[in-house]
Amino acid sequence: MRSRMIEHKTFLKFTLLTGILVASLAATARAQVDPIRQLFVETSAVGVTRGQVARLNVYYQDMFPPGPCLPPGPCVPPDSFDALLTLYSGDGSVVVQRKVTLTPGRGATLGFAPSSFDRDGRAALRAAVAVAPDPSGYQPRVIPSLEVLDAATGQTAFLNPGSLAGFNPQPDPPRDFNFGLFNVVKGQTARVNVSFVDMPEGFPPGPCRLVVSFYDGDGRLVGQSEQSLEPGKTAQFDYQTGGLPAGGRVRLRASVHVEAADGDLIPCVMPSLEIFAADTGRTAVFVPGRMLGSEVY
The missing domain is CATH 2.60.120 (Jelly Rolls)
Structure with missing residues (x-):
């Protein structure tokens, strides 16, 4: 009698596990389609x-x-x-x-x-x-x-x-982007563009806060702008060379920092760097940045 009870329990366990496995496979199949x-x-x-x-x-x-x-x-x-x-x-x-x-x-x-x-x-x-x-x-x-x-x-x-x-969520979503070193001469303008392109789920409505900075070749801060950026809009910050002597040049790098909102959520922003002629506005160098923020697609 005890042997039959054990066999019966074993059969029930096998049936239950089989049902769970089938349901799991069905859920996976549904997820695929x-x-x-x-x-x-x-x-x-x-x-x-x-x-x-x-x-x-x-x-x-x-x-x-x-x-x-x-x-x-x-x-x-x-x-x-x-x-x-x-x-x-x-x-x-x-x-x-x-x-x-x-x-x-x-x-x-x-x-x-x-x-x-x-x-x-x-x-x-x-x-x-x-x-x-x-x-x-x-x-x-x-x-x-x-x-x-x-x-x-x-x-x-x-x-x-x-x-x-966007990108898959990471334990620490990126909130900083650093461009490489570059040179500008008198008559050129270096400009960082930052576009607020999307908000992760749960991000509070309203603007995000960001900081755009320029550093010289020795790492000294030579320009910085703290800005409040509304969704869909593009912020800009320039390094102008009007104060350089004739023929002067300066080595720079730029960085973008995005502040987190409640819940450590980072808005999705897209930075870029341009160097253009101050008199004609025509771009000589364009460097696309990388998406920053927490988003799921």
């Missing part, structure tokens, strides 16, 4: 002056996941993805948008020539690409670029390769 949230890719801000055109380029070559889904699949990879291309001004306003259909290897573009400029003769623009989710969970590996062209000749002045809008 659940629709994913919208893919959102952004670039840091660039400066455009009169006679220049900003152009956003985007394409994809492959997608993720590359293989069939788990049961109840197989899921059929889509032939195309619907996307929305957007260019924003420095104050976060949409200046131009275009709905496109992306197919593998075939690029889509969006161009804009600003008609209004800041007092320094430049307009700050940044770009975003939003891709509609696929019901099967496929996601294109989007490759964006933002270039500034000469409107008369069509020649590219410089290119911003772009960056993803």
